[in-house]
Amino acid sequence: MANMPMDIVTDVFVRLPASMLVRCRVLSKPCFSLIDSPDLVASHLKRTLETEEHLMILLQSDRLLRTVYLDAPDKLSDVENPLPTGGFTEVFGSVNGLIGLTNSPVDLSIFNPSTRKIHRLPFEPIDFPQHSITRQYVFYGLGHDSVSDDYKVVRMVQCKHKDGAGGYPYEIKVFSLKSNKWKRIHLRFEVQNLLVRFYYNLTYRSGNGVLASNSFHWILPRSEGYIEFNTVIRFDLSSDDLGVLSFPEELYHEDYMDIGVLDGCLCLMCYCDFSHVDVWILSEYGGKWSKFITVPTSKTVVSLEFVRPLVYSKDRSKILLEINNGKLFWFDLGSKSFEMLVIKGYDEDRPWNVEIVVSSLVLGCKGDPRRAREKKMMQKVNKRCYCSSLYCALLLVLIP
Template identity: 55%
Template sequence: MATVPMDIVRDIFLRLPAKTLVRFRVLAKPYCALIDSPDFIASHLDRTLRTKDHLMILLRGALHLYSVDLDSLDNVTDVEHPMKPGGPTEVFGSCNGLVGLSNSPTDLALFNPSTRQIHRLPASSVDLPEGSATRGYVFYGFGYDSVNEDYKVVRMVQFKRDSDDELGCSFPYEVKVYSLKSNSWTRIGTVPVIIQFLFYFYYHLLFRRGYGVLAANNLHWVLPPRPGLVVCNSLIVRFDLVSEEFDKVPLPQDIGNYNSDTQMDIGVLNGCLCLMCNHDQTYTDVWMMKEYGARDSWTKLFTVQKPKSFKSFSYMRPLVYSKDQNKVLLEINNTKLMWFDLITKKLTTLRIKDCPSSYSAELIVSSLVLGCKGDPKEVKRRQQQQQRDQEDKKRQNKKRDDFLSKGFKLVL
C-alpha cells in the first residue's frame, strides 16, 4: 500500500463502509489524515447517498439497539452507546448516518452507529409556564439544514393544566432548536396555535408519530383527526430548518374523497415526503410529493392490503426501494419489516437472524459524520478517566511496594 498513489487510495476508500475506514485509520498516518479530513468525510457521504451502498437498519428492541447491513442480514450487531444509563433510550430520527438519541428532554445526543462516536447535547431546561401543573407529551425532530450546513434538533414540549388534562390544549408549546454548529439551544418565540392540537393521547400511544419526518430541509408532523374539530382533521405541519418557522403542507386534492375514519401518517421515500392513508385497517394508500411544496405533484404510488397474518394493520411506512426499484421495504405496526413487490403486489417478510421478535426500525447510511475522534468533550472525559486510572494504579503499586519493603526483611 505504501507504493499506491494517494489519489488511488482515496478513490478506493470512498467505496468502503465507514466501519472499515475506522479500522484503516491505524494503517498509516497519511491514511488517518485522509479519513479524518472534512473534504473526505463530505465526499464519502455524498457518494453513499447517491449509490445507496452500505445501507444499515438500526433496530430498537425493548432495551437495546442493534444494527444489521441491508445486504447481509445474517450479522446482527449490538450497538453500544454511552446513553444507556437511565434508559431505555429512544431513537427519534436519523440523517446522514447520524441518529438522535433521547433518555429524557434534557438528556439528548447525536450518535453515529458506524463510528460509535457521540455528541451529547448541552442540557436545556423545560420551563413550565405559570399556571401549568405538569409537562405532557414531548415531540422531537432531527435533520440537516443544507443551506447553513448545520445539524439541528427540534424539541416541542406540551404543557398540561393538571394530570387529568389528556388533551393538553390549555397551554402553548415550548419549542426549542439546537444547532450543532453553535452547540447551543434557541427558543422559538412565534408558535402557531394549530400546534396545540398536535397531541392526541390514543393516537400517539403505540407508534412514533411524535418524531418529525425529514424531507427537503423541513421536519413534518401530521395532526391527528379529532372528533368534532374539522380544523385538525389530518393536516401536515412543517418546521423549516433554515428559517426556523412553522407552516402547513398542502394535501393531495383527491384526499377529500376519504372519510373521517381514514387515518393518516407521513414518511419519506427516496428523499420525498410520503403520505400514508389507512382505510379502516384494511388497506393503505401511499402518496408521494415528488416536487416539494407543489400540491399538484402528489402522486399515488401504490396500495398495500392488510397482510393476512396480521390481526391489526394500524401503522405502515415505507423505508427504502430495493436496488432494482421493483420492491419497497415497509415497516408495519412498528414490529415487522416486509418487502412489497410493486409488480405482483405481494408481501414478503424480511427475516433477520438473531434479532428481537419485536422492534422498530430506522434506515441508516454509512458515514463518517462527527468524525472518528468523536465529541471533544467525550474524548477529554475518556482521557481524564484514563489518567485517573493510571494514577490509581500507581498509588496501588506504591502501597504494595511500601508494604513489601516495611513488612519483610531479608535474613542472611
C-alpha cells in the same frame, strides 16, 4: 501501502463502509489524517448517498441497539448504547449516518453508530412545570440544514392541563451542532393561535418529525370544534418558520393516518379499517399529492396496525416496509406480494423501532473520550491485519 499514491487510496477509502475506515486509521499517519479530513468525510457521504451502498437497518428496543447491512442480513451486530443507564432509550430520526437518541426530554444526543462517535447536547430546560408534561407531549426532529450545512435538533413541547383551560401552551427550541447551542423559536401569530388551541395527541412514532426538502413535517389531525380538516405542519430548518403544507382533499376527514418519507418524498399512510393501507406521495415538493400504492392484508401480513415505507430495492421493483412492531417485509410493486426480510438472530417477538441509516464518517471517528477500554483495545490491534483487510478491499474495488 507506503508506495501507493494517495489519490488511489482516497478512491478506495470512499468506497468502503465507515466501520472499516475507522479501523484503517491505525495504518499510518497519512491514512489517519486522510480519513479524519473534512474532504474525505464529505466525499464518502456524497458517494454513499448517490450509490445507496452500505445501507444499514438500525433496530432499537428498550436500551438495545443493533445494526445489520441491508444487503447482508445474516450479520447482525450489537451497538453498545452510549447513553447513561437508567432510562428507556428512544431513537428520533436518522440523517446522513447520524441518529438522534434520547433518554428523557432533556437528555439528548446525536450518535453515529458506524464510528461510535457521540455528541451529547447541552442541557436545555423545558419552560413548563414538570407535572404538566410527560414524554408523549414532546416531539423531536433530527435533520441536516442544507442551506447552512448544519445538523439540527428540533424539540417541540406541549403542556396539557387536566381541564384544558387556557389552551395548550407550547415551546419550540432548536439545537445547532455548529454553535452547540439551543435557541427558542417565536412563531407568527396565526401559527401560534393554531398550536395553542389544539393538543397534538399523537403517538410516539407519529410524533417524530419527518425530514423532506429541508423541513420537518408532522400531521396535525382534525379536532371537532378546533380544526375542521387534517393538516400537515412543516418547520423550515433554514428560516425557523413553522407553517402549513398542502394536504390532499380526499384525506381531509380521515381518522387514522401517519406520515413518512420514501426516497426523499413525503408519504401519507391512510389506514382503512385495518384491511388495507393507502399510501399517498408528494413526488414534487409544493406540488400535488397522488395515491402511490395500496398495501393489502394477506396470508403473510394479517393485520396492518402500523405501516411505514423505508427504502426501495436497488432495482426499484420492491419497497421495504416496516409493519406493526418492527416486522420487515419486501413489498413487490408489481405482484403486490410480500416477502419477509429474514435477519439472522432477529427476535421477531420483541417490539422494535426501525430506522434506515447510511454508513458515514459524519461527526468524526475519534469516539467518546470516556471509552478508555475500547481505545486501549484498538491500540493493541495488529496493524498487519488491517493492511491485509485494506489490500483485499482494494482488489475488490479495482478488479472488475
